[in-house]
Amino acid sequence: MTCDLTQTLLDTPMASPPAPDMLAGVRTHAAGCPACAERLAEWEALAAVVGTLPRSVQPDRPLWEGIAARTGRRHSRWPWALAAAAVLATVLLTQAVVRPGSGRDAALFAGGPPPAVAGAPVARAADYRAAADELEQAVATGAVRLLPHSNRALTASLAALDAAEAEAREALARAPDNPAIQAAYLAAVRHRLTLLRQAAQFEGSD
């Protein structure tokens, strides 16, 4: 039989030191109660050992290489996912911010995508990117003028595509033959050119 006060102590986690007054109370009680004295001695002996357990134990062998191998295999999902998200964000921005505007703004983004260019995806992306750079330069120098909210939408879209392209390029450097990453990169660059071509159709219309 264990008395209530002693049972309270036994219900305390060994890693958490009991309140000093509770421990003192149990000791006082145990001095006149052999059963509780035995329980107290057992609890204190084991608690003393548990209290020495280290919070940190180093594994016997290095584990990092195995973790790196597994996380490295899965890392490639991030860039193309981001690229896809950026393209989606661009489309949403275009539809939500620009299309409800004037007829001129609606027409600004009404053009179709650039024609497909023969060749490997990365080579096609380079062609698209060169054409897009020319158009972006035209917007930057004022050769192509846009309504302010159209300009903001275009700027936001291009920023999203910048991030997507950068991630995709980084991923391509690690896995140049990955068709999913190639496709994501091509989609981002092609979308950039589409946006800029549509903008260029309205040169001087502002």
Add this chain to the structure above:
Amino acid sequence: MPISLLARTPGTTSDSPAVSRAEEAGVVAAARDGDAAAFRRLYQSHVGMVYALCLRLAGNRTWAEELTQDVFVQVWERLGQFRGQSAFGTWLYRVAVNTTLMALRRSRRRSQRFDPARELEAVPDPVRPDRDARVDLEEAVGLLPPACRAVFVLFDVEGWPHAEIADQLGIAEGTSKAHLFRARRLLRELLTR
């Protein structure tokens, strides 16, 4: 969540105490952006805490190593869910506990090694492998029946209340107390024989 009820705060006990929380936040952000070197720093800071937990819950080093790797892979994949509202170590501890307990439950389904609801009657008391060798507490914990070990580690080492343990292990609170009583008795026997 169990983490709110911990007697100790694991997040404040990393293997690299010199790293400030602000600095660690920067490392976490870099890792979340895919920086493998930053993630390796987080691993180096916390692997000791994770391995200790896995070792005590799993009861053997080989399985604990596998579980530790599983935990860090889980962390890598779920870093985007970490919002920085708690210390990174606290969040990591929660991932480690969940991953390890899930693995214990899977092992129950596969081999009946871990069945907290039936183990009290089903698993005989452990026998010290070498009667002449001294057994330390880590070894003795490893010799406990799995459910007794889980309850002892979560209650006496990690400071969880029985209600949380019962919830996590899918047992009654009274069963958790019974496992603890048996675990303490077995440990005393293993340590003093």
